[in-house]
Amino acid sequence: MTSVERIGVAGGGAWGTALALTAARAGREVTLWARDPGTVSDVRSRQQNSRYLPGITFDEEIRATSELSDFAGQDAILLVTPAQTTRSMLAALKPHLRPGIPVVLCAKGIEQGSGKLLTEVMAEELPDARPALLSGPSFADDVAKGLPTAVTIAAETQDLADSLSRAMASQAFRPYTSTDLTGVQVGGALKNVLAIACGAVVGRKLGASAQAALTARGFAELTRLGLAMGARQDTLTGLSGLGDLVLTCSTPQSRNFSFGIELGRGKTAQDLINAGGKLAEGAHSARIAVELAERLKVDLPISTTVAQLISGKLSIDEAITALMTRPLKSENAGA
């Protein structure tokens, strides 16, 4: 069984920093790479990441660097940059990693343009490394503060999932293992799109009943796409699917939900993107999820509406009308 003692974390944003803290709390030796030199000096000199985790100071020992070459000699890498940077980050990491090293993909999204899952991108860019995933209901802020969290760690083999799980586990951070790479990724990507829809309903003040209906029908949609892509049902009802959907669809602590709230209040997606606000992965994944579903002949009415809202094809009120006036059907129908 592989022993994972030294962990390199690539990505100095909120989630990368929270996972670096988690690994350090689990007793690992941690090197955190950040693109932004300000983040590196903030971590080194003030034990903080004030840009992405304001108000949190840490006691854990984390080595911060702006050189990917400092990852030579690591036992595993966590890649924690936005989903659309996965391909370029893997290419940049490649010269610095030993063959066979586990690379844990922690972003939640689907590659724009290709419609590929991030493990498929990794198979192309870093075929000598072993892919793994960390996903599930977990806000960076909660994890950084040491609040109790459970996540899914998935890998192709149970042995690797077990090793990575042991390497990250502590009293406040409890990983469950899986070997269903597809299921974990579909859940993580789609819940962000669905959270935008739930946020829009809240922003438009349509009430808690509508929010619950969208979450449940959103889960039906996530399940249809997941099963069509080969996911296991129990993954979709687990932490990385239903668990993360419920979290992200319920609180403005989620950036995707907050993005949806602003859409519901009448802002356009373009306004929000131009304002350069916080990362909302669902805004990038919506259209590509819909294209993927069309190829697989799966109906995703809520995600389609979100994609149309984001592209400016529908206003918020037209989007609601479109969803509420669809043909009536059985709750258990396939679409």
Ligand SMILES: NC(=O)C1=CN([C@@H]2O[C@H](COP(=O)(O)OP(=O)(O)OC[C@H]3O[C@@H](n4cnc5c(N)ncnc54)[C@H](O)[C@@H]3O)[C@@H](O)[C@H]2O)C=CC1
């Ligand atoms: N924040 C959270 O609570 C959680 C986030 N995630 C996922 O983790 C991923 C990263 O999210 P966050 O860390 O929260 O985002 P963030 O916005 O806090 O940080 C993003 C980081 O990526 C860096 N970055 C951006 N573009 C880059 C590029 N081209 N090359 C290298 N670095 C680049 C930024 O400098 C920043 O350090 C997302 O896919 C998100 O869905 C998953 C679970 C929880």
Ligand SMILES: O=C(CO)COP(=O)(O)O
């Ligand atoms: O993935 C997350 C929680 O599990 C974070 O969600 P947001 O990116 O919407 O903040």
